[in-house]
Amino acid sequence: xxxxxxxxxxxxxxxxxxxxxxxxxxxxxxxxxxxxxxxxxxxxxxxxxxxxxxxxxxxxxxxxxxxxxxxxxxxxxxxxxxxxxxxxxxxxxxxxxxxxxxxxxxxxxxxxxxxxxxxxxxxxxxxxxxxxxxxxxxxxxxxxxxxxxxxxxxxxxxxxxxxxxxxxxxxxxxxxxxxxxxxxxxxxxxxxxxxxxxxxxxxxxxxxxxxxxxxxxxxxxxxxxxxxxxxxxxxxxxxxxxxx
Numbered sequence: 001x002x003x004x005x006x007x008x009x010x011x012x013x014x015x016x017x018x019x020x021x022x023x024x025x026x027x028x029x030x031x032x033x034x035x036x037x038x039x040x041x042x043x044x045x046x047x048x049x050x051x052x053x054x055x056x057x058x059x060x061x062x063x064x065x066x067x068x069x070x071x072x073x074x075x076x077x078x079x080x081x082x083x084x085x086x087x088x089x090x091x092x093x094x095x096x097x098x099x100x101x102x103x104x105x106x107x108x109x110x111x112x113x114x115x116x117x118x119x120x121x122x123x124x125x126x127x128x129x130x131x132x133x134x135x136x137x138x139x140x141x142x143x144x145x146x147x148x149x150x151x152x153x154x155x156x157x158x159x160x161x162x163x164x165x166x167x168x169x170x171x172x173x174x175x176x177x178x179x180x181x182x183x184x185x186x187x188x189x190x191x192x193x194x195x196x197x198x199x200x201x202x203x204x205x206x207x208x209x210x211x212x213x214x215x216x217x218x219x220x221x222x223x224x225x226x227x228x229x230x231x232x233x234x235x236x237x238x239x240x241x242x243x244x
Contacts, residue, residue, distance in 0.1 A: 005064075006031050006193050007052070007083070007161055012061035014051040020059065021047040023217045029161060032191040034183060036204045036228075038238060039214035045197045046088055048214070049163050052195075053085050054078050066160075079105075084154035084162035088169065088197075092146045094139035098130050101138050102152050123152045126182055144175030151179070161193040168200035180206040205234040213238070 008028040015021040021044045029035050039045055050056045052063055054075040063071045065081055079085070093101055102123060106116065124131035127148045133141065141149060147167055154162050164183075168176045180203050186192040198204055204211060211223045228234040 005029075006033075006066065007195075008062075008064040009052065010062040010064065012048070012051060012063065013059045014047060014056050015059065016047075016056070021217050022051060024061070025217070025219055026061075027212060027219065027222075029193050029195060031160070032187050032193055034187050034194045034196060034207050034209040036207055036209050036211040037195060037197045037214060038199055038204060038211055039220075040199075043214045044217035045214050046165055047217070049085070049087075049165050049195070049197055052163060053083065079157070079159075082157075082160035084157070084159035086147075086150045086154050086162060086164045086167065088165040090146050090150040092138040092141070092149055094137060096138055097135050098138060098141070098149055099134040101149055102130070102156055105153060105156055119156060119158070123155055126155075126186075127152055144171040144179075147171055147175070147179065151182070159192070161195065163195045163197075165197045166199070167196065168198055168203045173202065176200060176203050177206065179203075183207065201234045201238060202231055204228060204238070205231045211238075 005028050010026055012025045013020055013023050025048060027035070037045055047056060051058055054073060058071050062069060065078070065083060068081070070078055070081065093104065096104065099120070102120065103116065129145055130149060130152055133145065138146065138149065151162070151164070167179055183194050183196070184207065187194060196207060205228055208225050208229050210225050211228055212219055213221045213223060223237060227237055
Protein backbone atom coordinates (compact mmCIF):
# COMPACT_ATOMS: atom_id res chain seq x y z
CA UNK A 1 0.00 0.00 0.00
CA UNK A 2 1.12 3.58 -0.56
CA UNK A 3 2.46 5.55 2.38
CA UNK A 4 -0.61 7.76 2.83
CA UNK A 5 -3.20 5.15 1.91
CA UNK A 6 -5.80 4.93 4.66
CA UNK A 7 -8.35 2.49 3.24
CA UNK A 8 -7.79 0.04 0.41
CA UNK A 9 -10.41 -2.18 -1.20
CA UNK A 10 -8.86 -4.94 -3.27
CA UNK A 11 -10.89 -7.05 -5.75
CA UNK A 12 -13.87 -7.14 -3.40
CA UNK A 13 -16.95 -9.23 -4.24
CA UNK A 14 -19.97 -9.63 -1.95
CA UNK A 15 -23.70 -10.17 -2.01
CA UNK A 16 -26.69 -11.89 -0.45
CA UNK A 17 -27.23 -15.63 -0.46
CA UNK A 18 -26.11 -17.00 -3.80
CA UNK A 19 -26.38 -13.60 -5.51
CA UNK A 20 -23.24 -11.56 -6.10
CA UNK A 21 -24.01 -7.82 -6.00
CA UNK A 22 -20.54 -6.26 -5.79
CA UNK A 23 -18.12 -7.77 -8.26
CA UNK A 24 -14.32 -7.38 -8.23
CA UNK A 25 -14.30 -3.82 -6.86
CA UNK A 26 -11.03 -2.01 -6.09
CA UNK A 27 -10.17 1.50 -4.93
CA UNK A 28 -8.32 3.29 -2.16
CA UNK A 29 -8.72 6.42 -0.08
CA UNK A 30 -5.94 8.53 1.38
CA UNK A 31 -5.86 10.57 4.58
CA UNK A 32 -7.98 13.71 4.22
CA UNK A 33 -9.40 12.65 0.85
CA UNK A 34 -13.06 12.90 -0.15
CA UNK A 35 -14.16 10.25 -2.62
CA UNK A 36 -17.61 10.32 -4.20
CA UNK A 37 -19.33 7.18 -5.44
CA UNK A 38 -22.38 7.41 -7.68
CA UNK A 39 -24.63 5.31 -9.87
CA UNK A 40 -28.28 4.55 -10.39
CA UNK A 41 -30.41 2.82 -7.76
CA UNK A 42 -29.83 -0.92 -7.42
CA UNK A 43 -26.26 -0.86 -8.74
CA UNK A 44 -24.64 -2.14 -5.53
CA UNK A 45 -23.42 1.06 -3.87
CA UNK A 46 -24.98 0.38 -0.47
CA UNK A 47 -23.90 -3.27 -0.57
CA UNK A 48 -20.35 -2.09 -1.22
CA UNK A 49 -20.44 0.25 1.80
CA UNK A 50 -21.89 -2.46 4.05
CA UNK A 51 -19.14 -4.80 2.89
CA UNK A 52 -16.49 -2.25 3.82
CA UNK A 53 -18.06 -1.95 7.28
CA UNK A 54 -18.24 -5.73 7.71
CA UNK A 55 -22.03 -5.80 7.80
CA UNK A 56 -21.91 -8.10 4.77
CA UNK A 57 -19.16 -10.70 4.44
CA UNK A 58 -16.72 -10.47 1.58
CA UNK A 59 -16.88 -13.48 -0.75
CA UNK A 60 -13.62 -12.61 -2.45
CA UNK A 61 -11.06 -9.84 -2.03
CA UNK A 62 -9.58 -7.84 0.82
CA UNK A 63 -10.25 -4.73 2.89
CA UNK A 64 -7.21 -2.97 4.37
CA UNK A 65 -7.24 -0.11 6.87
CA UNK A 66 -3.97 1.55 7.89
CA UNK A 67 -2.13 -1.42 6.39
CA UNK A 68 -4.11 -3.92 8.49
CA UNK A 69 -6.17 -6.62 6.82
CA UNK A 70 -9.65 -6.16 8.33
CA UNK A 71 -11.55 -8.32 5.84
CA UNK A 72 -12.73 -10.79 8.47
CA UNK A 73 -13.09 -8.58 11.56
CA UNK A 74 -16.37 -7.38 13.09
CA UNK A 75 -18.10 -4.06 12.33
CA UNK A 76 -17.49 -2.99 15.95
CA UNK A 77 -13.76 -3.60 15.61
CA UNK A 78 -13.67 -1.60 12.37
CA UNK A 79 -15.39 1.23 14.19
CA UNK A 80 -12.84 1.09 17.00
CA UNK A 81 -10.03 1.27 14.44
CA UNK A 82 -11.43 4.56 13.12
CA UNK A 83 -14.07 3.89 10.45
CA UNK A 84 -17.35 5.76 10.93
CA UNK A 85 -20.57 4.95 9.10
CA UNK A 86 -23.69 7.02 8.40
CA UNK A 87 -26.17 4.63 6.75
CA UNK A 88 -28.88 5.49 4.29
CA UNK A 89 -31.97 6.42 6.29
CA UNK A 90 -29.83 7.86 9.14
CA UNK A 91 -31.18 5.41 11.79
CA UNK A 92 -31.93 8.08 14.37
CA UNK A 93 -33.53 6.87 17.60
CA UNK A 94 -36.71 8.92 17.69
CA UNK A 95 -37.47 8.43 21.40
CA UNK A 96 -34.02 9.63 22.50
CA UNK A 97 -32.94 13.25 22.73
CA UNK A 98 -30.48 14.73 20.27
CA UNK A 99 -27.68 14.58 22.82
CA UNK A 100 -28.53 11.01 23.79
CA UNK A 101 -28.37 10.03 20.12
CA UNK A 102 -24.92 11.60 19.78
CA UNK A 103 -23.61 9.85 22.89
CA UNK A 104 -25.31 6.50 22.27
CA UNK A 105 -22.22 4.77 20.80
CA UNK A 106 -20.21 5.64 23.89
CA UNK A 107 -22.41 3.54 26.16
CA UNK A 108 -21.11 0.35 24.53
CA UNK A 109 -17.48 1.22 25.26
CA UNK A 110 -16.99 1.20 29.02
CA UNK A 111 -13.20 1.59 28.93
CA UNK A 112 -13.17 4.42 26.41
CA UNK A 113 -11.12 7.43 27.53
CA UNK A 114 -12.90 10.44 26.11
CA UNK A 115 -13.53 13.97 27.31
CA UNK A 116 -17.23 13.81 26.55
CA UNK A 117 -18.06 17.45 27.20
CA UNK A 118 -15.16 18.70 25.08
CA UNK A 119 -16.13 16.38 22.25
CA UNK A 120 -19.77 17.47 22.46
CA UNK A 121 -18.71 21.09 22.25
CA UNK A 122 -16.67 20.36 19.11
CA UNK A 123 -19.71 18.74 17.55
CA UNK A 124 -22.03 21.57 18.58
CA UNK A 125 -19.59 24.05 17.03
CA UNK A 126 -19.89 22.15 13.76
CA UNK A 127 -23.68 21.77 13.98
CA UNK A 128 -25.16 24.67 16.00
CA UNK A 129 -28.73 23.50 15.38
CA UNK A 130 -27.98 20.34 17.37
CA UNK A 131 -26.92 22.36 20.40
CA UNK A 132 -30.11 24.40 20.11
CA UNK A 133 -32.17 21.21 20.02
CA UNK A 134 -30.03 18.99 22.26
CA UNK A 135 -32.93 18.21 24.62
CA UNK A 136 -35.48 17.61 21.86
CA UNK A 137 -36.41 14.10 20.75
CA UNK A 138 -34.92 12.86 17.51
CA UNK A 139 -38.41 12.50 16.06
CA UNK A 140 -38.90 16.28 16.20
CA UNK A 141 -36.03 17.02 13.83
CA UNK A 142 -36.36 17.72 10.13
CA UNK A 143 -34.66 15.44 7.62
CA UNK A 144 -31.71 17.81 7.30
CA UNK A 145 -31.33 18.09 11.06
CA UNK A 146 -31.47 14.31 11.41
CA UNK A 147 -28.71 13.97 8.83
CA UNK A 148 -26.55 16.40 10.78
CA UNK A 149 -27.28 14.36 13.90
CA UNK A 150 -26.26 11.12 12.17
CA UNK A 151 -22.96 12.68 11.08
CA UNK A 152 -22.40 14.07 14.58
CA UNK A 153 -22.94 10.62 16.07
CA UNK A 154 -20.34 9.18 13.69
CA UNK A 155 -17.86 11.89 14.72
CA UNK A 156 -18.08 11.22 18.46
CA UNK A 157 -15.16 8.75 18.36
CA UNK A 158 -13.02 11.00 16.16
CA UNK A 159 -12.77 8.50 13.26
CA UNK A 160 -10.19 8.78 10.50
CA UNK A 161 -12.73 8.11 7.76
CA UNK A 162 -16.52 8.29 7.56
CA UNK A 163 -18.70 6.51 5.03
CA UNK A 164 -21.91 8.39 4.19
CA UNK A 165 -24.66 6.66 2.20
CA UNK A 166 -26.91 9.14 0.35
CA UNK A 167 -26.50 12.04 2.82
CA UNK A 168 -28.46 14.46 0.58
CA UNK A 169 -31.52 12.22 0.23
CA UNK A 170 -34.73 14.11 1.04
CA UNK A 171 -32.93 17.23 2.27
CA UNK A 172 -33.44 20.82 1.15
CA UNK A 173 -30.65 22.32 -1.01
CA UNK A 174 -29.41 24.82 1.60
CA UNK A 175 -28.78 22.05 4.14
CA UNK A 176 -27.13 19.86 1.51
CA UNK A 177 -24.76 22.74 0.78
CA UNK A 178 -24.06 23.19 4.51
CA UNK A 179 -23.29 19.49 4.91
CA UNK A 180 -20.97 19.62 1.89
CA UNK A 181 -19.13 22.61 3.36
CA UNK A 182 -18.78 20.80 6.70
CA UNK A 183 -17.25 17.72 5.05
CA UNK A 184 -14.81 19.90 3.10
CA UNK A 185 -13.85 21.73 6.31
CA UNK A 186 -13.24 18.47 8.20
CA UNK A 187 -11.21 17.11 5.30
CA UNK A 188 -8.97 20.17 4.93
CA UNK A 189 -8.51 21.15 8.57
CA UNK A 190 -8.68 17.85 10.47
CA UNK A 191 -7.55 15.48 7.69
CA UNK A 192 -10.75 13.45 7.91
CA UNK A 193 -11.40 11.22 4.91
CA UNK A 194 -14.88 10.62 3.52
CA UNK A 195 -16.54 8.19 1.15
CA UNK A 196 -19.75 9.84 -0.02
CA UNK A 197 -22.25 7.65 -1.85
CA UNK A 198 -24.49 10.12 -3.62
CA UNK A 199 -26.72 10.80 -6.61
CA UNK A 200 -27.16 14.51 -5.87
CA UNK A 201 -25.08 16.14 -8.59
CA UNK A 202 -24.92 19.50 -6.78
CA UNK A 203 -23.27 17.87 -3.77
CA UNK A 204 -20.90 15.80 -5.93
CA UNK A 205 -19.83 18.99 -7.71
CA UNK A 206 -19.46 20.94 -4.46
CA UNK A 207 -17.21 18.27 -2.94
CA UNK A 208 -14.97 18.63 -6.01
CA UNK A 209 -13.55 15.16 -5.48
CA UNK A 210 -12.73 12.17 -7.62
CA UNK A 211 -15.85 10.12 -8.31
CA UNK A 212 -16.35 6.42 -8.95
CA UNK A 213 -19.24 5.42 -11.20
CA UNK A 214 -20.83 2.09 -10.26
CA UNK A 215 -22.79 0.02 -12.78
CA UNK A 216 -24.13 -3.46 -12.02
CA UNK A 217 -21.87 -3.86 -9.02
CA UNK A 218 -18.69 -3.02 -10.88
CA UNK A 219 -16.45 0.03 -11.09
CA UNK A 220 -17.44 1.45 -14.46
CA UNK A 221 -15.32 4.59 -14.52
CA UNK A 222 -13.23 6.87 -12.32
CA UNK A 223 -13.96 10.53 -13.01
CA UNK A 224 -11.39 13.14 -11.97
CA UNK A 225 -12.37 16.00 -9.69
CA UNK A 226 -11.34 18.53 -12.36
CA UNK A 227 -14.14 17.19 -14.57
CA UNK A 228 -16.75 17.72 -11.85
CA UNK A 229 -15.91 21.18 -10.52
CA UNK A 230 -19.07 22.81 -11.84
CA UNK A 231 -22.67 21.64 -11.60
CA UNK A 232 -23.09 21.86 -15.37
CA UNK A 233 -19.98 19.79 -16.08
CA UNK A 234 -20.93 17.23 -13.44
CA UNK A 235 -24.51 16.96 -14.68
CA UNK A 236 -23.47 16.51 -18.30
CA UNK A 237 -20.73 13.98 -17.56
CA UNK A 238 -22.61 11.87 -15.04
CA UNK A 239 -25.80 11.90 -17.09
CA UNK A 240 -23.81 10.78 -20.11
CA UNK A 241 -22.23 7.88 -18.25
CA UNK A 242 -25.50 6.77 -16.69
CA UNK A 243 -27.06 6.53 -20.13
CA UNK A 244 -24.30 4.39 -21.62
